[in-house]
Amino acid sequence: MPSSSPADALTAASALPFHVLVDSFRRTMRAENKSPKTIETYTEGLSQFGAFLAEKGMPLAPAHVHREHVGAFVADLLGRFKPATASNRYRALQVFFRWPARPTTRTSSAGRS
Secondary structure, eight states: OOOOOHHHHHHHHHTSOHHHHHHHHHHHHHHTTOOHHHHHHHHHHHHHHHHHHHHTTOOOSGGGOOHHHHHHHHHHHHHHSOHHHHHHHHHHHHHHHHGGGSOOOOOSGGGOO
């Protein structure tokens, strides 16, 4: 069975609703044995970003989120929180938006989604 490329995975994932992708991303982090605090911090940041996008009438589909949307979110955070908080939220977005494109290794059909 042919495997899909990272670009194919990114395109397919980008069509899903933001909250579905966040749930899937959380499961991936758990499977990768990320610390509970990292999972909590990244999930909180992504939830805040999703709420920000919705509140501002910005696109919710990751395929339509652009640099200026992320920049507006970070600027908003810097106006309300310490720079370290904005940095943590930005890091969560960096990891999240790279995530669907990461190649995965599958050893059995049980691991396929």
